[in-house]
């Protein structure tokens with residue numbers, strides 16, 4: 001084989017499997033051990049010291065304890081890191097656990113007490129930051145306001161692009177340039193590593209709610225952060241202390257799903273692009289939010305390799321139309337979450353973004369669609385019939 005870098009489609013299939021041949025296996029072995037036999041006190045203790053401070057287990061001391069290290073999780077982490085062009089990745093029990101560790105490790109743990117957060121963000125992330133639970137003071141701002149918001153005690157800048165739920169795009173490289181060296185956390189959940197690699201643009205951490213596209217089948221809750229080896233050490237220390245390691249069965253499912261992530265993303269994105277175009281002509285729809293439709297800075301193409309598979313719409317009939325639409329769809333499931341093989345519909349103001357202060361909560365006339373792998377004609381027909389049943393459209 002030549003030395004040219006492997007295509008991401010190939011990486012998705014092969015990454016994190018380098019020890020399979022030596023183990024004589026073809027699927028990732030699931031290690032469910034909650035504790036591990038120790039060779040002796042000295043070596044076991046040295047390994048404990050290494051892992052509990054965020055390092056790797058020492059070969060002669062073993063993995064010690066299931067809250068500190070798990071080899072099935074480590075294989076998934078290795079695979080995700082390769083897809084994200086990162087030295088390492090760190091997997092957590094949920095996306096929110098990952099966000100919590102990212103904030104704690106860059107604020108309280110290093111004596112910094114301020115975070116700059118670019119809105120919009122996923123409602124849970126916004127809620128966590130706004131709650132004050134983690135002891136950090138937060139300045140919420142828009143992308144252009146980041147330089148003015150940074151203080152000497154700012155430990156972290158948090159942003160999400162495309163952002164949940166209105167698919168707003170943030171120029172990652174521009175934020176990094178104005179960050180004055182402050183670490184930048186990018187929530188890359190909507191784009192996945194296939195469409196966007198924040199670390200290549202200077203970001204410090206690329207975070208995933210792996211519950212979404214990486215899991216892809218609606219059966220795993222998980223989070224992960226791709227980053228440098230040094231940052232991974234800081235994150236693992238917090239993970240070990242606070243107890244938020246991903247469960248090995250979940251890691252197995254995530255690793256098992258990675259090989260199909262590129263084809264899933266490709267088809268789901270194509271379905272979403274076609275639906276976004278179709279919805280623009282529907283009289284029941286006032287605005288279509290889809291990356292690339294309104295993108296004067298050309299972020300899709302420059303920063304993202306496509307618009308992704310999420311579409312949001314503003315309905316001409318307001319909240320009444322939104323309520324009717326969620327009840328009228330037949331193929332789309334009315335449910336929160338996103339990124340799976342089946343299409344979902346939900347009302348952000350009432351659900352995913354409910355905890356937000358009213359002045360920044362998404363409009364009551366906005367509906368979010370996660371586009372799945374179903375046939376595009378079936379999806380289009382379902383949305384068209386459901387939109388025709390909304391009050392505004394029905395009265396036309």
Ligand SMILES: Cc1ncc(COP(=O)(O)O)c(C=O)c1O
Nearest residue numbers: 094095096122164189209211222
């Ligand atoms: C963009 C984004 N980030 C983070 C999260 C939180 O992830 P989890 O639900 O896995 O904790 C979500 C969940 O919906 C999300 O949409």
